[in-house]
Amino acid sequence: MTTVLPDAPTEVIAPATQAGRRTELPAQAPASDAPETRRALTGVRFSDLMRLVGAAAASFALTWWIFSQLLPLQGVLGFIVTCFALFVIIFGVLVSLDESGPTVKDRVISVFVHGIGVLMLLALSSVVVFTIVRGWDSLFHGNFWIMDMSATGPLDGLDSGGILYAIIGTLIMIGIALAISVPLGILTAVFLSEVPGRYAKFVRTVVEAMTALPSIVAGLFIYASVVLILGFERSGFAASLAMTVMMLPIIIRSADVVLRLVPGNLKEASLALGASQWRTVWNVTLPTARSGLTTAVILGTARGIGETSPVLLTAGTTTFFNVNPFSGPMVSLPLATFNFVKSPEPTMIARGFGTAVVLMLLVIVLFALARVIGGRGAGVLSPRQLRKRRLESVNDLERITRGERAEADQPTVQQASVDAVAQAAAVAAAERLVARSRRGRRRKDDSE
Amino acid sequence: MIDPVQTETQPEPEPLMPPQTPDFPRALAANTGLSDKIFRGVARTGGTIVLLIMLLVGVFLLYNGYQAISVAGFGFLTTQAWEPNNGDFGIAAVLSGTFFIALTAIAIAVPLALGTALYINEYAPRGIKRALISVVDLMAAIPSVVYGLWGLFFLQPLILPFSQWLATYLGWIPILSAPNFDPSDPLASPTLFTSSTFIAGIVVALMVAPIASSIMREVFSQTPLGEREGALALGATRWGVIRTVVIPFSQGGIIGGTMLGLGRALGETIAVYLIISPVFIIQPHILEKGANSISALIALRYNEASALEISALMAAGLALFLVTLAVNFGASTIIARSRSGASSEG
Helix, strand or coil, X not given: CCCHHHHHHHHHHHHHHHHHHCCCCCCCCCCCCCCCCCCCCCCCCHHHHHHHHHHHHHHHHHXXXXXXXXXXXXXXXXXXXXXXXXXXXXXXXXXXXXXXXXXXXXXXXXXXXXXXXXXXXXXHHHHHHHHHHHHHHHHCCHHHHHCCCCCCCCCCCCCCCCCHHHHHHHHHHHHHHHHXXXXXXXXXXHHHHHCCCHHHHHHHHHHHHHCCCCHHHHHHHHHHHHHHHCCCXXXXXXXXXHHHHHHHHHHHHHHHHHHHCCCHHXXXXXXXXXXCHHHHHHHHHXXXXXXXXXXXXXXXXXHHHHCCHHHHHHCCCCCCCCCCCCCCCCXXXXXXXXXXXXXXXXXXXXHHHHXXXXXXXXXXXXXXXXXXXXXXXXXXXXXXXXXXHHHHHHHHHHHHHHHHHHHHHCCCCCHHHHHHHHHHHHHHXXXXXXXXXXXXXXXXXXXX | CHHHHHHHHCCCCCCCCCCCCCCXXXXXXCCCCHHHHHHHHHHHHXXXXXXXXXXXXXXXXXXXXXXXXXXXXXXXXXXXXXXXHHCEECCHHHHHHHHHHHHHHHHHHHHHHHHHHHHHHHHCCHHHHHHHHHHHHHHHHCCHHHHHHHHHHHHHHHHHHHHHHHHHHXXXXXXXXXXXXXXXXXXXXXXXHXXXXXXXXXXHHHHHHHHHHHHHXXXXXXXXXXXXXXXXXXXXXXXXXXXXXXXXXXHXXXXXXXXXXXXXXXXXXXXXXXXXXXCCCCCCCCXXXXXXXXXXHHHHHCCCCCHHHHHHHHHHHHHHHHHHHHHHHHHHHHHHHCHHHHCCCC
């Protein structure tokens, strides 16, 4: 017995070491004559599908039974919640009948995550759909788009009064706010990214802190300073100042991010050609980041248009047309919505929903615009821009070669000055080439 | 260990050049032209104007609020009532109300946002992924007044039976209890549950969930492909990959997104204003009627005449601003320090 034990391992190991260099292949199944069947690569399996359908039917029936027979429950929301919970449980039980532990966990969580995703999308779309449904009636009265509310009493039907005054008010306010915040915001973003230093860092910290400023506090600030202390009346201008305070940090922050994405080698190429910093910013940095800057501005605009609270504090309330932002109260779309729905009259509430639909459409259009323009990364051009660039660079090439030919024709006459002219032309052309043509070829990935 | 051996066996070669005076860093000041000087000056001026505006907001709040705080003294933090003209005012009720609403919102928004971000990034079919991302981003831009309308006219009637059910069967949990509600009374009116912190919280949750979800999805999508494939090669299921690779990698982004959402939830005004009916007591029963928040208080009372009242509102606004500031700074610090945060710009 004792002599066998030491031997036994060697006997076990020996074949392994002899066959160590060979790979043990599993016995192959005999080749069949039947044609090969394509393997299903999809993640969806028939059994899964059947389990899903079964669990859905079972949970629906069970919830129905619970709600109608067993417990004194009511409400659509409770039904959906109970149904979903039961669905997950039943599905888990079904999977566990013929799968192992980790698979069961994977399937149950997958169903759960799908459920949450669908729930969120349903909830979000219910916000949009509900608003449109409730505002539908008011939208189809022509007067809704072309009148103000001055001649409309609280009990008048939807065929009198409209919200044109609020649309105009919104456009004027956002126009003034943009006129201040776009130049100032982009200038500051340029300052933050192009003139680095301790001061710029401090400004950036403060601006980032101000993105946390609650919009109502921006409104309160303008109300207390411009209206109460400086003595201006509540007006469209005060409201656009409040909007500006709120939009500036948003625009600066996203513009700063976009400007920092401009590839450094483009700027360096321009500087290396002798362009000043100012020309580099103007001809290289800003055009390269143009689409991103537009997106920053549009997203800031969408935020500014939708905010109610700063306008509520600073714009006052009116039912009249007012196109003068400096005197008299002025109403914006969100403020009009807010004022309408505070009324108990159903027609007023319907108008409120109609106004909300108009506001929502405006935001959606702005957002879509931002997507279309900002979908490309820094320096990635649309086909049309690309064609234009190519044409320009062909022209540049022609001009340069013409310059060289001219140089060859007059080799003796004031060689030095001709040289200088050609050099200047070449530098200018090359600068333009760097600034414009080359970034057409840059891929989005580089800038990201 | 290695260096001394090398110096012993191979003595240092003779310097090719005779030793010179020690090097000084060259002066690198660029010879900027006039146009560049002007450009920098203009840019710096722009930055300074913005800085002044931003500082002015903070300083103004502080200066104006100081008057009210000095009147109220320490009671500003502990008083629940809001009667500035009697000198009896404080932010205990509104600040706690703000937190109750924001925390309710976050408790609902975070699972929603996390699930949606996971769904879009890990489960959604490739064809609809881009569309889903656009939808979620768009919903983050929908004006808050629209969410307020939805909450007031759509959600509130739907949620009342659910609130009642919660109060009846889960009333033993302290925050879900409703002392004024008697489950055994068959005639108990569900209007007790209208205009509550809970409903305001759900609406705010739906507003901040897209923002939080957008940040989380951004971070999820940066998970290194190699680590994912490594987990898959080791036989992990899809959930295994998420649990062992995606979530640990994105921890910072998840926390940061949550806190940014919290910051937004704290400052939300109009949707809350439309739904709640303001009370000036600390109301920890989130299902019951009556709630309050600082921003709703400002929107409600800004129209009052007295200077002290405005000053008191300024002080409340300052408190709100400081809280949001702290939350946002925390969020950006966490995002920046996390592994995934190096390239994200939360």
